[in-house]
Amino acid sequence: MQYLLLGPTEARDDSHAPLPIGGARLRALLASLALRAGAPLAVTVADLVDEVWGDDPPRDAPAALQALVSRLRRALGARDRVLADPTGGYRLAAAPEDVDLHRFTRLARDGARQLDDPATPPAIAAATLRSALALWRGPALADLPEPARSALAAAPEALRTAARRGRVEAELRAGAADPASLLPELDALIHEHPYDEPLRVLQLRTLRAAGRPADALAAYERTRRTFA
Incomplete structure (x- = not known):
């Protein structure tokens, strides 16, 4: 499974076909979970409620969240893709490399290190940064409601700006035609x-x-x- 957060939230199966993740709150739940893929701790119920419903939480938020998790499991095609943690909260059964935002972060940092390394040709840094930037399809975490989206998207958006600047720098150093x-x-x-x-x-x-x-x-x- 691949999870896409750099633009509208998507889940894609092993053949890269998109799965039907319908509804704004369902996409927000998937985005919130995928953002923490591979993290040592589960996402708490309180954080998920804040990030899914924003300033308008339901009266019985934990029960509403549990129902939404069940819908997401059905949409993803397997119950074990969203796990309930014994200490409370939920986690997505995915590695960071399954999420485009985390792949972008790794590639952007690799490209920055390559650009700073005198032994690495700048053309290699430019190629790495182009690969990182190609993952973007729109605003990061586009399906999270405000103010959670702005707060959580600030770091990846800033890294995107740095990667765009670094790519131009790398291409200029490489002697752009x-x-x-x-x-x-x-x-x-x-x-x-x-x-x-x-x-x-x-x-x-x-x-x-x-x-x-x-x-x-x-x-x-x-x-x-x-x-x-």
Whole structure:
């Protein structure tokens, strides 16, 4: 089984066919459990209720959660895919590598280490980071209600920004055939994160590599005004 959290929540069987996980709360429950796949402790009932129902929990939340867990087991095709913990709470019977968010985290960190390692060609780091970013299909944990989604998605979203910056850096160091092709993504990232100084520096270097010194000077002046 594969579980996808980097976009709409999905579960896919061994043939990569999606399973019918219908209903917003059912998808939220799966997302909450898959987020902790491989964790040593089960997800508590209180955390699951908060992350599934948000600010509008049912009157008998533990019973409602138990019914939702039963529905999820049926949707996944086996009772033993969602386990009740003796100490309370539930866990998904899955390894971290079964979840796209955890694969992304591993690949993004591998790519960052490769980029920092002088012995590793930057093209290898670029390929690793491209593989990591290709796992994204939309906002992380898209099916969790607020405010849980914003709180739990903050770390993967920040790592995604770092991976996008690192991929551009790696491709620039690898001698990108067309440095100008990297500029639209840099412009988008700067629009999202206008006070990210490393992004601004990377934009200037890319403009210079693209043979556009006048545009680099203009971008420098915009950066100076922005930070001032």
